[in-house]
Amino acid sequence: MNNQVDQSLNTLQILAAQLRSMWEGLVSLLPNLVIAIFLIISTWIVARFATKIADRLTARTAMRPSLRELVDTLVRIAIWTVGLLIALTILLPDLTPGSLIAGLGVGTVAIGFAFQDIFExxxxxxxIMVREKMRIGDYIxxxxIEGKVEQxxxxxxxxxxxxxELTIVPNSILFKNPVEILTDLDRRRHEVVVGVSYDTDLEEARDVIRTAVESSGTTDDRKPVDIFACEFNSSSIDFKLRWWSGSAQRDMHESRDLVIRAVKRALDDANIEIPFPYVTHTFKEAIPVAAQAE
Structure with missing residues (x-):
């Protein structure tokens, strides 16, 4: 019985000694803790003012809003990283800046492997934000994936x-693959193909088509209208029409509509036939084999 009481007393003494040691350590750490808290508050104030200064500086430039937000975020992260490292070294004197940086390096590598796609x-x-191309509002x-860049x-x-519909595209896809920016300039070239029958005077047909395209009211007068005879088709000789108009998708559809209707009306007025595709091929297939031999 006495041995058990002695063991209990020894345990209580050891526990009391440990609590006393922890209390003394906490009391001795209080000055460093106060300094660390003061440093964290100072870091918050500095980060706030530095972000405002960075925002004012970037507002004077032609940076896009998303890139300005990125600069503000990087400034804030940099200041908080430095402030927390200094606070930790003050709070834990045995923790040197070198060991902290080394630990951060190992941790960064591990996090990088774990979140490779996210960092990519x-x-x-x-x-994408740094380069000037692909602005908000562009059609790409x-x-x-084709549509208007919203954000x-x-x-x-x-x-x-x-x-x-809204499509959310990971930035790595847009960075690693070719991107067509349809509205990089306010004008782009459009084209359609129209065919005329083989018995048509091609010079007359080209003049009629050119007049129709130029008078459609949708072409850019500063750019030439190209009319090229491009192919001997099965039932027609095809012309490729090329002209310049607005680069937005609706501009493209409206321009093609006006040009096609103008060309069709002009060819009808000039009694120039637009053959139905493959009519000759279809007619030959309908003739019996014996008749073809004759």
Missing amino acids: NFLAGIL SCEG ILLRETHIRKLSN
């Missing part, structure tokens, strides 16, 4: 399709 999209988003086409974020880009 993040870096692609930064590079990439990997079967460029750090990890993804929002593209509104022509049928009004």
Whole structure:
């Protein structure tokens, strides 16, 4: 019985000694803790003012809004990283800046492998924001995705399709694959193919088509209208019509509509036939084999 009481007393003494040691350590750490808290508060104030200064500086440039937000975020992260490292070294004197940096390096590598796709999209988003091409409002086409760029974020880009669905595209896809920016300039070239019958005077047909295209009211007068005879088709000789008009998708559809209707009306007025495709081929197939031999 006495041995058990002695063991209990020894245990209580050891526990009391440990609690006393912890309390003394906490009391001795209080000055460093106060300094660390003060440093964290100072870091918050500095980060806030530095972000405002960076925002004012970038507002004077031609940076896109998403890139300005990225600069503000990077400034804030940099200041908080430095402030927290200094606070940790003050709070834990045995923790040196070198060991902290080494630990951060190992941790960064491990996180990088674990979140490779996320960081890939993040870096692609930064590079997309830095380059001047592909602005918000552009119509683009990439990997079967076509639509209007609504928003460029750090990890993804929002593209509104022509049928009004929203497509969220990872930035790595837009960075690693060819992207057609249809509205990079306010004018682009459009083209259609029209065929005339073989008994048509091609010079007359070309003049009629050129007049129709130029008078359609949709072509850019500063750019030439090209009319090229391009192919001997099965039932027609085809002309390729090329002209310049607006680069937006609706402009393209409206321009093609006006040109096609104007060309059809002009050819009808000039009594120039637009053959139905493959009519000759269809007619030959309908003739019996014996008749063809005769």
